[in-house]
Amino acid sequence: MNAKQILIYDTTLRDGSQGEGVSFSLQDKLNIARRLAEIGIDFIEGGYPLSNEKDVAFFREIRKHDLGHTKVCAFGMTRRKSMKAEDDPGMQALVAAQTPIITLVGKTWDYHATEVLRVTLDENVQMIGESAAFLAKHAEVIYDAEHFFDGFTANPKYAIETLRSAASAGATWMSLCDTNGGTLPERIAEVTDHAKQALSDYDVQFGIHCHNDSELAVANSLAAVDAGATQVQGTINGIGERCGNADLISVMANLALKKQGYAVLSGHSLQSLTELSRFVYETANLQWRNGQPFVGQSAFAHKGGMHVHAINKASKTYEHIDPSLVGNERRILVSELSGRSN
Numbered sequence: 001m002n003a004k005q006i007l008i009y010d011t012t013l014r015d016g017s018q019g020e021g022v023s024f025s026l027q028d029k030l031n032i033a034r035r036l037a038e039i040g041i042d043f044i045e046g047g048y049p050l051s052n053e054k055d056v057a058f059f060r061e062i063r064k065h066d067l068g069h070t071k072v073c074a075f076g077m078t079r080r081k082s083m084k085a086e087d088d089p090g091m092q093a094l095v096a097a098q099t100p101i102i103t104l105v106g107k108t109w110d111y112h113a114t115e116v117l118r119v120t121l122d123e124n125v126q127m128i129g130e131s132a133a134f135l136a137k138h139a140e141v142i143y144d145a146e147h148f149f150d151g152f153t154a155n156p157k158y159a160i161e162t163l164r165s166a167a168s169a170g171a172t173w174m175s176l177c178d179t180n181g182g183t184l185p186e187r188i189a190e191v192t193d194h195a196k197q198a199l200s201d202y203d204v205q206f207g208i209h210c211h212n213d214s215e216l217a218v219a220n221s222l223a224a225v226d227a228g229a230t231q232v233q234g235t236i237n238g239i240g241e242r243c244g245n246a247d248l249i250s251v252m253a254n255l256a257l258k259k260q261g262y263a264v265l266s267g268h269s270l271q272s273l274t275e276l277s278r279f280v281y282e283t284a285n286l287q288w289r290n291g292q293p294f295v296g297q298s299a300f301a302h303k304g305g306m307h308v309h310a311i312n313k314a315s316k317t318y319e320h321i322d323p324s325l326v327g328n329e330r331r332i333l334v335s336e337l338s339g340r341s342n
Helices: 026-039 053-062 089-096 110-115 121-136 148-154 156-168 185-198 217-226 248-258 273-283 305-313
Strands: 007-010 043-047 071-077 101-107 140-146 173-178 205-210 231-234
Touching: 007 248, 026 043, 026 053, 026 273, 043 053, 053 071, 071 089, 089 101, 089 121, 101 121, 101 156, 110 121, 110 148, 121 140, 121 156, 140 148, 140 156, 148 156, 148 173, 148 185, 156 173, 156 185, 173 185, 173 217, 173 231, 185 205, 185 217, 205 217, 217 231, 217 248, 231 248, 248 273
Parallel strands: 007 043, 007 231, 043 071, 071 101, 101 140, 140 173, 173 205, 205 231
Antiparallel strands: none
């Protein structure tokens, strides 16, 4: 049986840069984008062109680089209330970025529409549809359904209506966002499946975008994939606002090495994951997380004498994978807990 390709959408350069203490220069962003393309990442979200000149410069400069099959995405909000999409500065900035993909974020939670945007529920739906229709004339559109899971819990009919508005206007992807990061995996799977069924008449695919406020972003992403999502959004090392995003390092490793029937990176090896993780840490001037799964310096470090004795006989006694599969290595530590095997 052929493995199902799950597309990887990296938002390190946009959502990741919103993490506390993270700031990328233009050159940093270009360097990271090239590294991501080299390992086979499918989508790179470069930034929000309306927000700052650095992101505008990024989209201009990245067009000079051959990124292979990797597609660059520009990110932006729906049109403003009481304004035509074609007249909205945000819409114009997205088109001017000249990317093959535009990621359009809209409000799917009725509470956010009325209390944050201060628009009626009908106008919010119109804002989504008109924005998607305008952008679809210029690029493929991914609709990021912000707060989708909270919105579905509060008002499921309305949350689905917002998706249908984007889909009927030409968006080809529905990315369901657990923006507050508070949803549990079983609920992610249930709601993702419901959304897929509700939009079965549309030619759209589904993605998942999870935040890590409950330490479940990776688990939630995998649950969504099992429910039918074919794109996972996240950041390298999980960096991002508040508690961060789904860590794409762990997402990719789990999909390719642990779960059955899935593949990532179009056949590229995972052996660059450790190097990529550390490159992003160093570029962002952040310390490595030694205990980070798969790629951390301590992920395959063994200290207790009993553990080391067993590892020397058979590595699988205390290692869930061969560390070389993700470009990491085994380390034997020496301390007062050591035995002869250390």
